Amino acid sequence: MIALHDLRKEYSGREALRGVSFEIAGGEIFALLGPNGAGKTTTIRILSGLTRADGGSVVLDGRDAFLDPLWARSRCGLVAQTINLDQDLTVAENLEIHGRLFGLDRIRRREQTARLLDYVELADRRDTPVRQLSGGMKRRVTIARSLMHEPGVLLLDEPTVGLDPNIRRRIWALIKRIQADGAAVLLTTHYIEEAEYLAGRVAFLDQGQLKAVDTPANLMRPFGQWAFDPLHDETRETVFFEEREAANEYAAGQTGAFMVRRVNLEDAFRAMTGRGME
Amino acid sequence: MMRGWSAVFYREMLILRRRLWRLALSMSVSPLLYLLAFGFALGKAAGFEGRTYLEFLVPGLAAMSSMTQAWSIASEINIARFYYKIFEEIQAAPVSAAGYVLGETLAGVVRALMAVGLILGLARLFGVHLEAGPLLWAGVFLNAFLFAALAVAMAMLVKSHADQSMISSLVITPMAFLGGTFFPLDRLPQWAAATLSLLPLTHAARAVRRAAFGQPGDPLDFLLLAGLGLAAFLLAWACVRRARD
Numbered sequence: 001m002i003a004l005h006d007l008r009k010e011y012s013g014r015e016a017l018r019g020v021s022f023e024i025a026g027g028e029i030f031a032l033l034g035p036n037g038a039g040k041t042t043t044i045r046i047l048s049g050l051t052r053a054d055g056g057s058v059v060l061d062g063r064d065a066f067l068d069p070l071w072a073r074s075r076c077g078l079v080a081q082t083i084n085l086d087q088d089l090t091v092a093e094n095l096e097i098h099g100r101l102f103g104l105d106r107i108r109r110r111e112q113t114a115r116l117l118d119y120v121e122l123a124d125r126r127d128t129p130v131r132q133l134s135g136g137m138k139r140r141v142t143i144a145r146s147l148m149h150e151p152g153v154l155l156l157d158e159p160t161v162g163l164d165p166n167i168r169r170r171i172w173a174l175i176k177r178i179q180a181d182g183a184a185v186l187l188t189t190h191y192i193e194e195a196e197y198l199a200g201r202v203a204f205l206d207q208g209q210l211k212a213v214d215t216p217a218n219l220m221r222p223f224g225q226w227a228f229d230p231l232h233d234e235t236r237e238t239v240f241f242e243e244r245e246a247a248n249e250y251a252a253g254q255t256g257a258f259m260v261r262r263v264n265l266e267d268a269f270r271a272m273t274g275r276g277m278e
Numbered sequence: 279m280m281r282g283w284s285a286v287f288y289r290e291m292l293i294l295r296r297r298l299w300r301l302a303l304s305m306s307v308s309p310l311l312y313l314l315a316f317g318f319a320l321g322k323a324a325g326f327e328g329r330t331y332l333e334f335l336v337p338g339l340a341a342m343s344s345m346t347q348a349w350s351i352a353s354e355i356n357i358a359r360f361y362y363k364i365f366e367e368i369q370a371a372p373v374s375a376a377g378y379v380l381g382e383t384l385a386g387v388v389r390a391l392m393a394v395g396l397i398l399g400l401a402r403l404f405g406v407h408l409e410a411g412p413l414l415w416a417g418v419f420l421n422a423f424l425f426a427a428l429a430v431a432m433a434m435l436v437k438s439h440a441d442q443s444m445i446s447s448l449v450i451t452p453m454a455f456l457g458g459t460f461f462p463l464d465r466l467p468q469w470a471a472a473t474l475s476l477l478p479l480t481h482a483a484r485a486v487r488r489a490a491f492g493q494p495g496d497p498l499d500f501l502l503l504a505g506l507g508l509a510a511f512l513l514a515w516a517c518v519r520r521a522r523d
Contacts, residue, residue, distance in 0.1 A: 100285035
């Protein structure tokens with residue numbers, strides 16, 4: 001379990017995080033949603049020890065993470081937004097280095113490498129230089145690597161950015177498996193459907209502040225089920241309906257480009273912050 | 279305190295093994311050119327203190343290469359930091375700042391030892407036989423440790439490859455030529471010799487040269503290199519801690 005309390009961070013006078021607090025339980029996927037610059041990556045960087053917070057606290061399994069940063073880092077696994085692998089080394093060598101960095105003994109490194117390459121379905125690529133892998137494979141290697149030391153908390157910073165939809169779904173399945181194995185998973189994403197599909201709870205982060213934390217269903221409930229969305233027209237607002245028939249009936253009387261679609265988390269985000277996710 | 283140093287060192291050794299032949303080739307080019315140019319061009323016409331110029335030059339080249347090869351670890355760190363983003367992977371691991379500095383510094387030392395081994399081997403092909411005893415290797419080790427630790431510090435301070443290259447041009451290249459590598463400092467005007475004796479490479483070149491000629495070493499050279507090495511290590515440690523933000 002990980003709990004953040006009143007987390008604060010400032011970069012050159014600009015407040016990147018303004019008192020962010022939330023908890024994630026073991027076996028839960030928690031998504032941070034927000035546009036660029038909202039503070040998602042800063043939150044992940046603080047939790048993974050890459051950046052120091054200016055204030056607040058992080059409690060990990062009952063211990064203050066800031067008081068014992070090396071221990072805290074040993075409990076967290078990080079999948080960074082960029083593919084940060086040694087491209088000249090093989091898949092197994094990248095995992096081996098990670099195991100050593102986290103102090104795993106030789107037998108455990110060997111066992112974990114074999115188990116995790118099976119887990120991410122890359123056992124046959126064990127001795128392939130990373131440079132020769134596709135983007136999706138590289139992403140799976142970073143996920144396998146982050147699990148080498150069996151972290152209690154997994155931090156995923158935009159784990160599917162730039163991947164095609166098929167690969168993205170494979171990564172989602174993998175994240176679900178990690179959740180089922182009991183890890184607390186913190187996910188940042190731009191993809192609304194990713195947060196809706198994966199997360200048990202979602203937090204809206206905007207300009208360094210949490211605007212809401214709840215299940216996707218609860219966040220979307222005030223808006224009904226269906227939305228009439230006028231396309232390419234800033235002067236007209238999205239209209240929400242409980243029933244599809246009502247949305248279609250409303251749309252029949254409208255002109256211009258529009259679409260009738262399901263309500264999504266971006267509708268809830270826009271309503272709470274007055275801005276979109278882009 | 280030094281937690282994680284062996285993992286950092288192991289990673290650099292894996293990369294070194296992968297590039298071993300390319301690296302050995304590139305390490306050999308400059309010394310080979312110096313040996314050819316000075317060995318054949320000057321031949322036996324020039325010499326100092328009863329030794330040929332090549333005999334004088336080779337220990338200087340060894341000291342200089344131990345500096346430049348140890349310093350080159352900064353480029354490896356910057357590639358890992360700016361291009362592959364591996365530095366973040368290491369920062370997110372339970373590796374202490376001191377452990378990181380030690381791992382990278384020792385990797386720089388290994389590269390330097392390799393380069394010096396190659397130079398001494400090449401020199402033999404040119405008929406230069408020097409004593410490669412413990413004192414020579416101690417001088418090389420201390421010099422390489424100092425410049426590798428400085429390289430780690432520098433790699434943390436620069437913001438781009440261009441900055442790194444500029445610092446190398448402004449600091450390392452002049453030192454390589456003025457640190458007693460190619461000519462004896464006692465032939466310079468006193469003020470110039472005194473100024474150049476402030477350079478660590480001057481002491482490294484003197485320590486390595488004396489050892490190579492079978493002369494007793496000056497403890498001051500070794501103590502100075504060890505002291506500066508410790509200071510550089512502490513500087514690198516502070517820079518790595520600072521790099522967390």
